[in-house]
Amino acid sequence: MKITTWNINSVRLRMPLVVHFLKTNAPDVICLQETKCRDAEFPSSDLRALGYEHLAVNGQKGYHGVAIASKLPVRLLDKQDFCDAGHARHVAVEIDAGGAPLSLHNFYVPAGGDEPDETVNPKFAHKLGFLDEMTEWIKRERIAAGRSVLVGDLNIAPLEHDVWSHKALLKVVSHTPIEVEKLNKMFEAGEWIDSMRRFVPPQEKLYTWWSYRASDWAASDRGRRLDHVLVSQALGGALAGLQVAREARGWERPSDHVPVTVELSL
Incomplete structure (x- = not known):
């Protein structure tokens, strides 16, 4: 079973890229973040035409938004609104995979703005x-107690080699110590x-995002690993493969994130 996560940065604008990726890579499930459209505007027909007939969408006008599209039947589990902000940042489904249910959570964690100081920066x-x-929700609801996968743009690069320069980014939002500490608490x-670091050792560079601000993103290669695929302990033995589609960053009118696919042997 192949599960892809991708911050698409406007699904309607970049639907041709999604179609191309699905035709050439054919994951069983794709989880999208930052879809930036209301549920009624989501391009469901395009996905169904490619065999992704089962959809769970949590969107809003112009901002945020998450969606799961699957070849396999899904049952909607949840749409959490953390901080009561009214943001569409989470959707979860249950999938029958390998003869048993698997829960899949798709997240888009807030980016946090530019200033890493909560006293002056509300974001x-x-x-x-x-x-x-x-x-606290993961603890309380025992989200990872069974066969569970958590994917998405978590907007934090926690490890030293998840960024192009650990020293240069220690005071840059996405790699600050307080963010890393809180993400690690969520992991714990x-x-x-x-799962990504099961295939790429922590001492090796691994990126999923390259800024639009770089005149030549590939040459400068100042990336960060902001996108993640986490699996519960029950699925640790099922991890079978990883693909980070770096080439997608060079496609025409790309997202600044690239698709990440993890394969499970179920």
């Missing part, structure tokens, strides 16, 4: 609060397995 304060609530709350 950063919101990000930290979101992570705190997310962690579910005893999650960082």
